[in-house]
Amino acid sequence: GENVEQHPSTLSVQEGDSAVIKCTYSDSASNYFPWYKQELGKRPQLIIDIRSNVGEKKDQRIAVTLNKTAKHFSLHITETQPEDSAVYFCAASRETSGSRLTFGEGTQLTVNP
Amino acid sequence: GAGVSQSPSNKVTEKGKDVELRCDPISGHTALYWYRQSLGQGLEFLIYFQGNSAPDKSGLPSDRFSAERTGGSVSTLTIQRTQQEDSAVYLCASSLEWSAGIQYFGAGTRLSVL
Numbered sequence: 001g002e003n004v005e006q007h008p009s010t011l012s013v014q015e016g017d018s019a020v021i022k023c024t025y026s027d028s029a030s031n032y033f034p035w036y037k038q039e040l041g042k043r044p045q046l047i048i049d050i051r052s053n054v055g056e057k058k059d060q061r062i063a064v065t066l067n068k069t070a071k072h073f074s075l076h077i078t079e080t081q082p083e084d085s086a087v088y089f090c091a092a093s094r095e096t097s098g099s100r101l102t103f104g105e106g107t108q109l110t111v112n113p
Numbered sequence: 114g115a116g117v118s119q120s121p122s123n124k125v126t127e128k129g130k131d132v133e134l135r136c137d138p139i140s141g142h143t144a145l146y147w148y149r150q151s152l153g154q155g156l157e158f159l160i161y162f163q164g165n166s167a168p169d170k171s172g173l174p175s176d177r178f179s180a181e182r183t184g185g186s187v188s189t190l191t192i193q194r195t196q197q198e199d200s201a202v203y204l205c206a207s208s209l210e211w212s213a214g215i216q217y218f219g220a221g222t223r224l225s226v227l
Contacts, residue, residue, distance in 0.1 A: 006155075034215065034216075036218075042220070043204065043218040043219060043220045043221060044156070044204070044218045045218070046215065046216075046217070049215065089155060089156065100146065100158055100161050100169065101146075101156075101158070101216060102158070103148075103155045103156040103158075104155060105154065105155040106154075106155050
């Protein structure tokens with residue numbers, strides 16, 4: 001089955017700096033890679049996703065890059081703000097009916113004012 | 114509905130008792146998933162329902178865990194003879210069949226086994 005590894009487990013940055021979280025996956029058939037943000041005590045919420053037919057996707061201060069050859073993908077947050085502080089999870093799946101997401105272990109991001 | 118709804122939000126039970134957790138998916142979503150999140154950990158897949166297909170139960174940790182989905186909508190996760198290691202937040206998610214990857218999560222049920 002799929003195995004997703006996520007690094008780092010904790011990340012602390014100063015407000016305004018960039019943050020990068022990296023994930024690797026094992027199943028070469030995986031073709032859908034979402035990122036979820038989970039604030040303390042809240043439900044995970046999708047913030048951005050990418051499919052294997054593109055290498056990069058951006059949404060304002062958030063971007064995701066995908067390298068299918070190396071089987072890794074990354075989340076980039078620019079101009080970080082204190083409200084970006086949360087746990088971020090990457091995931092991977094085969095986007096077909098019957099697929100399921102395999103999640104990474106999460107990264108606790110802290111943005112210091 | 115506006116989103117995935119789970120009940121109860123919190124459940125405290127004694128070791129050895131059975132518990133039932135409920136999930137109401139987003140209307141029209143045919144896929145429903147259960148995950149378990151232990152304190153400070155990632156999301157552990159438990160079980161997945163897709164339409165009328167047989168569920169994928171490969172993530173259930175033991176035969177004390179079971180789930181059903183009646184009428185293709187509401188799902189119940191049952192844990193029999195609860196153990197302290199079952200304490201966790203149980204999250205439900207749903208997705209449209211045509212886009213199985215985008216999952217929307219409920220707020221979860223925090224289960225505490227004393």
